[in-house]
Amino acid sequence: MNDGRGVMVFGEVSESITYELLGIGRSLAAALGEPLSCVVLGSGIRDQARELIAFGADTVSVVDDPLLKDYQADAYVTVMHRLCQEQRPNILLLGQTIAGRDLAPRLAFRLHTGVATDCSELAIDPTSRLLLQTRACYGGNVRATVVCPDARPQMATVRAKTMAALARDDSRTGDVIDLDAGIDASCLRTRIVDESRETATGVRLEDARVVVAGGRGMGGADAFKQLDTLATVLKGAVGASRAACDAGYAPASAQIGLTGKVVAPTLYVAVAISGASQHMTGCSRSKVIVAINKDPAANIFKEARYGVVADYREVLPAFTEMCRELLE
Amino acid sequence: MDIVVCVKQVMDADTPPSGFRIDARANDVVSTSGLPPVINGFDEQAVEAALRLKEAHGGTITVLTLGKDLALDVIRKPLSMGADELVVVWDAAFEGGDSYSTAHGLAAAIRKIGTYDLILCGRQASDGDAGQVGPGIAELLGMPCVTFAKSITATDATVRIERAIPDRYEVVEAPMPCVITVSNELGAARYPTLRGVMAARRKQPVTWNAEALGIDPSTVGAAGARTKVLRLFLPERGGECELVAGDTPEQAGKRLAMKLREAKVI
Numbered sequence: 001m002n003d004g005r006g007v008m009v010f011g012e013v014s015e016s017i018t019y020e021l022l023g024i025g026r027s028l029a030a031a032l033g034e035p036l037s038c039v040v041l042g043s044g045i046r047d048q049a050r051e052l053i054a055f056g057a058d059t060v061s062v063v064d065d066p067l068l069k070d071y072q073a074d075a076y077v078t079v080m081h082r083l084c085q086e087q088r089p090n091i092l093l094l095g096q097t098i099a100g101r102d103l104a105p106r107l108a109f110r111l112h113t114g115v116a117t118d119c120s121e122l123a124i125d126p127t128s129r130l131l132l133q134t135r136a137c138y139g140g141n142v143r144a145t146v147v148c149p150d151a152r153p154q155m156a157t158v159r160a161k162t163m164a165a166l167a168r169d170d171s172r173t174g175d176v177i178d179l180d181a182g183i184d185a186s187c188l189r190t191r192i193v194d195e196s197r198e199t200a201t202g203v204r205l206e207d208a209r210v211v212v213a214g215g216r217g218m219g220g221a222d223a224f225k226q227l228d229t230l231a232t233v234l235k236g237a238v239g240a241s242r243a244a245c246d247a248g249y250a251p252a253s254a255q256i257g258l259t260g261k262v263v264a265p266t267l268y269v270a271v272a273i274s275g276a277s278q279h280m281t282g283c284s285r286s287k288v289i290v291a292i293n294k295d296p297a298a299n300i301f302k303e304a305r306y307g308v309v310a311d312y313r314e315v316l317p318a319f320t321e322m323c324r325e326l327l328e
Numbered sequence: 329m330d331i332v333v334c335v336k337q338v339m340d341a342d343t344p345p346s347g348f349r350i351d352a353r354a355n356d357v358v359s360t361s362g363l364p365p366v367i368n369g370f371d372e373q374a375v376e377a378a379l380r381l382k383e384a385h386g387g388t389i390t391v392l393t394l395g396k397d398l399a400l401d402v403i404r405k406p407l408s409m410g411a412d413e414l415v416v417v418w419d420a421a422f423e424g425g426d427s428y429s430t431a432h433g434l435a436a437a438i439r440k441i442g443t444y445d446l447i448l449c450g451r452q453a454s455d456g457d458a459g460q461v462g463p464g465i466a467e468l469l470g471m472p473c474v475t476f477a478k479s480i481t482a483t484d485a486t487v488r489i490e491r492a493i494p495d496r497y498e499v500v501e502a503p504m505p506c507v508i509t510v511s512n513e514l515g516a517a518r519y520p521t522l523r524g525v526m527a528a529r530r531k532q533p534v535t536w537n538a539e540a541l542g543i544d545p546s547t548v549g550a551a552g553a554r555t556k557v558l559r560l561f562l563p564e565r566g567g568e569c570e571l572v573a574g575d576t577p578e579q580a581g582k583r584l585a586m587k588l589r590e591a592k593v594i
Contacts, residue, residue, distance in 0.1 A: 073463075073473060098493050102475045105427070105460035109467035114428050114554030117458050132558070137457045141345050142357055145559045189472040190506075193488065194499035210594075234594060242512065252513055253494045258457065259511065261494060267593050278341075288593045290584065291569070299344075304569045308584050310577035319581035326589045 004090035004152035007032070009057065010080065010100070011040040013048050016206075017095035019165035021158055022056040024122055025093055026166060028131065029058075031124040034090060037061065041079055043069035046178070053174035056166045060174065061087075065181035067188070070195070071099040074188045077106045079181050084111055084153060091131055092153040093122075096160065104157045113151035118258075120162040131156065139258060140277030160206070160262040161285055198253060203237045205254065210236025211265045213256055213283070216243035217272025217293065217312070224249050227271060230320045233327065239263065241279045257282035271312045275300030292316065329387035329482060331378040332438055334449045334461065335371035335406060337398050340364070341454040345562065355557045357455070365402050369517075370450025374510040375406040376517040377480050378448050385482055388412040390441055394422060394433050400533075407528035408520035415441065419537035424550030427456065431464030433548045436541040438469065445504040446487065451476055451511045459509075466507035474500050478513035 007029040011018040022038060029036040038057035040048065042064065049060040061083065067075050080103065084092065092107075094100040096118045108115035116133035123132045130147045131154040137144050148154040205211065212231040214224050224244070231238045240250035242257050256263055258278040268286035272293060273279060280303055283289070291304035294311045301307050308315050339348065340363045347361030359365075367375075378389045389411040393403050396418055407414055417437050425433065438447060447469075449462035459475075466473030478492040487506065491498045492513035502508075520528070538545055546552060572587055574580035588594045 098476075098496075101459055102463065102473075105458075105463040106467055106473065108460070108554075109428070109431070109464045112554075114426065115460065116555060117460065135457075136563070138339070138348075138357060138455055139341055139457065140563070141343075141348075142350065143561055143563050144557050145561075146555050146557050148555050151554045190474060190500050190502040192498060193501045194497070196497045198495045198497070246512060246516075252492060255494070259451070267588070277345075288588075288591070290588065290593075292581075292584075301569045301571075302565050305567070306584060306587060307569045307571050308573075308577070308580045309571060310580060314577035315581035315584070317581070318578035319585050322582040322585035323588075323594060326585055327594065 004088050006035045006037055006087070006089050007091045007093065008087065008089035008153070009036070009038045010092065010094040010103070011038045011052055012095060012097060012099060013040055013042055013045050015095055015097050017097060017158065017160050018052070019055045020160070020163040021093045021095060022052065023165040024158065024163040026056040028091060028122060028124055032090070032129065035059065037087070037089070039063070039080070039083060041068045041076060049176040053172050054168045054170045058174050059177060061177045061179050063179050063181050065183070067183060067185060068181060070192055072188055072190065072192065073102055073106055074190060075183055076103050077110060078183055078187050080107050081110045082182060083179070089153045092155045094155070094157045096157040100157045104155060108155050111153070113153060113155060114148040115155035115157065116146045117157045118159050119156045120159045122156060122158070130154070136258070136281050138277070140281035161264040203235065205237040205239055206261055206263055208237035208263070208265055210234040210267045211239045211263050211283070211286070212236055212269045212271065213239035213241065213273060214244055214250065214271045215241040215273030216247055216249070217274070218244060218249055221249045226316055230269065230316065230323065233320055233324045234267070236265070241273050270300050270304065271316065273300055274298045275303055329381055329385040329445045330443050331381060331387065331446045331448060332390050332392055332441055332444045333371070333374050333378045333406065333411065334434055334447065334465070335375065335391055335393050335403070336368045336453045337365050337393065337395050337402055338368045338453055338455040340366045341369060350560050350562065352560070355560050357560065365399055367402060367405055368450050368453045370452060370510060370512060372517040373512060373514045374448040374450050375409055375411060377477065377510050377514055379410045379518065381446070381480060381482055382410070390415060392417070392434060392437055392441070394418065394430060394437070396423065403533070404528045405520060407531055408524040409518055410524060414531065414533040416533045416535045417541070418535070421538040421545045422549045424553065425548060426553040426555045427458045427460035427464060428554040429548045429552030431461045431468060432552055433541070433543065434461065435465050435468035436543040437536060438465065440536065440541055447505065447507045449507065449509050451509045462507055462509035471506050472502050473507040473509070474502050475509045476511040477508050478511055480508060
């Protein structure tokens with residue numbers, strides 16, 4: 001079984017993680033002296049292949065088919081399974097995205113191999129030449145380094161914003177290979193019957209330079225609106241802990257953490273957030289974390305650069321107002 | 329409608345880092361908090377999803393768990409919430425399993441249970457956080473799988489699943505039988521009633537070992553695992569936090585803003 005060669009990236013055209021995967025993929029391929037390929041599945045996506053070469057891929061396999069327009073597990077697993085059997089990669093990297101979280105385990109089981117999900121560090125062991133896959137577990141309280149000793153490919157899904165993309169280099173050359181999907185509609189056992197995309201207003205949370213996030217300690221949906229004011233002043237976006245989303249204070253799309261979004265802004269203002277590990281996994285890469293919390297023992301103060309120990313209700317209006325004055 | 333729900337006993341996810349230690353030799357996390365173990369939160373919500381379907385369509389709910397040193401009071405909780413049967417799978421052959429080999433054990437048990445329309449799992453367990461067992465079972469049993477359900481409704485031979493996907497609304501229809509993984513957006517699991525607790529106490533779990541499942545021991549436990557943990561360790565925490573104080577909280581707030589301005593953060 002131990003006959004794989006090359007690093008393969010499962011690219012998603014709409015996700016910036018693809019460039020991060022190519023970045024880490026390039027360095028793993030260099031460590032192994034093996035090539036880096038990228039596979040993209042979709043409909044009407046061929047134009048984007050050149051860009052993947054500019055960001056580091058040696059070859060790009062494009063599987064362009066109307067049946068692949070939306071991610072649907074049955075179609076994607078079938079195509080990726082066949083591709084892996086044909087190209088026999090040593091390593092296969094996917095993003096820890098909605099599609100990646102669904103696809104990676106299905107594909108791994110079909111290939112009879114293992115996968116480490118939600119990795120935030122990847123390296124090649126110089127002795128064994130195995131992929132060292134480091135990931136969070138226990139809600140982020142513990143980290144584990146895992147290997148897949150025998151089965152191939154060695155598969156990992158990678159958390160957003162943990163790997164650096166390469167600078168775009170349009171002078172890079174590489175081959176674009178068009179492949180047939182080789183599937184028909186009969187392979188789809190499930191069917192998307194209704195679908196809509198929420199239209200984002202203002203700054204996208206994942207891309208925001210400043211994120212103002214609230215926790216369950218905010219106390220209610222109305223209180224959460226105060227965070228909107230601060231976010232507007234700081235030209236940022238509003239996020240929330242899972243507890244705040246579950247309590248109905250904030251929409252699910254605002255959730256930051258292990259099962260939500262990953263953000264890495266310049267400034268992360270955590271208001272009434274205790275800082276549970278599963279939340280911190282979604283924001284710990286922020287450049288500066290600021291915490292406002294009335295509990296001096298809250299974990300968030302172990303992670304924050306600046307903090308105020310007080311009830312946010314008494315701090316936030318003055319803080320917001322002062323920020324407004326300073327930024328005028 | 330007959331439903332199998334897979335559940336896992338885990339260390340209480342609210343255990344603070346001071347409440348456990350890492351056993352480096354066994355590569356295991358050992359609770360020192362004295363807190364009792366719990367059913368994984370997402371799995372409890374999978375039980376809740378099953379109970380809602382049972383209320384609408386009737387049928388039976390079989391709860392399936394695979395694990396060592398299980399606390400009977402803990403794993404009986406789904407019964408006290410309203411599930412009908414409990415199947416516990418364990419023997420030494422399952423020791424040292426990863427997601428891959430654990431799913432093989434659970435899939436074998438589901439085959440033995442035999443009649444089911446739906447298999448529900450939590451989206452991931454709060455200890456391993458891998459999120460592989462549900463989709464893995466679907467692959468092993470050759471069934472479709474829909475992940476991250478926030479609501480499930482059934483009509484005749486199909487189920488409709490609204491998925492919890494950030495910034496998107498997606499409803500998927502799947503034929504039965506299929507596997508569905510449940511996300512926290514489904515809503516809180518119900519509390520057991522006193523009557524439920526009493527009834528659960530009278531029920532004995534069905535216990536199966538590898539032989540009872542007729543499973544090849546090389547496919548389960550450490551023997552069947554595809555991945556190996558080299559090292560478990562605690563993450564490094566961030567540096568020092570500078571606490572900004574003031575005569576009043578308002579003043580502290582103002583000072584915080586000025587501090588951020590000085591540091592060119594805003």
